[in-house]
Amino acid sequence: MAKTSTGEMPFLDHLEELRWRIIWSLAALVVGLIIGFIIVTKFQLLHVLQQPIAPYLAGRKLVYTHPGDTFSITLNAALLVGTIIASPVIIYQVWAFLSPALYRHERRVVIPVILGAVLLFTAGVALAYFFVLPMTLRFLLNFQVESLEPMITASEYFGFVMILALTMGAVFELPLLILGLAALGLVTPKFLARFRKYALVLSYVVAAFITPGDLFITTIALTVPLYLLYELSVLLAYLVFRKRRAATYAAEQSTAGGVA
Secondary structure, eight states: OOOOTTSOOOHHHHHHHHHHHHHHHHHHHHHHHHHHHHHHHHTTHHHHHTTTTGGGTTTOOOBOOSTTHHHHHHHHHHHHHHHHHHHHHHHHHHHHHHGGGSOHHHHTTHHHHHHHHHHHHHHHHHHIIIIIHHHHHHHHTTSSTTTOOOOOBHHHHHHHHHHHHHHHHHHTTHHHHHHHHHHTTSSOHHHHHHTHHHHHHHHHHHHHHHOOSOIIIIIHHHHHHHHHHHHHHHHHHHHHHHHHHHHHHHHHHHHHHHHO
C-alpha cells in the first residue's frame, strides 16, 4: 500500500485494506464451515451435543417438525465448529489491520494473542456446554413438571445450545478486546480500575441474559468467571500501558539525545 510522505496510509487505501481483510476473513469462515460440516456429519457431533438433555428425555429422541430441520441443525453446528477453526485467521486479519498503530514490540505478541483468543473462545464454549447448559436445563426442565410435560424439538434445543455457546465464546474474548483498546491508547488501567464497581453489576446482567433460569444459582455462578475475566483485562491493560509508556519515554530520550 502506498503511503504519504508522513508515513501515513491514505484514507482510501485504508478502506481497500479493510475490504481485503474482510474478504480473507469470510473466506476463512467458508473453509471452516466446510470442515465443520464434515466433522459434524462424520463424528456424530449432534449426538454429543444432545447429551446434556438426554437424561430428561426418558430414553426418547429429540423430535423435529419440519423436513429441513435436520439439515439446518447440522449447518448451524458446522457454523459453530467452523467459527472456532477460522478464528485464528479472522483474529489475525483484525490484528494486521490495527497493527500499524502499534509499536514494534507490541506487534511481536501477535502469535500469543491469536492463540489466547482461540483458547478463550474455546474455554467459553466449554464452560457453556459442561457447566451453564446442564445447570440451566436442570432448572428449566424440573420447573412445573407436575402440570406440564416437555416435548422438546431438535431445532429449539440445538438453537438454544448454539446461541449459548457462541455468546459465551464471544464474552470470553473480553480480555483481548480490552487489551487491544489499551494498546491503542483508548483506555487506561486507571479508567478500568474506576469502572470496577460497575463491572461487577454488568457481569451479573450479562450472566442473567445468557442463562435464563435460576437467578440465585446459575446466574451468580456465571457472574464469578465473567468478573474474573474483567480483572484479567485490567491486569493485561496495565502491562500494555506500562510497556507503551516505557517505549514512548525511550523514544523521547532518543530524540532529545539526537537533537543535543
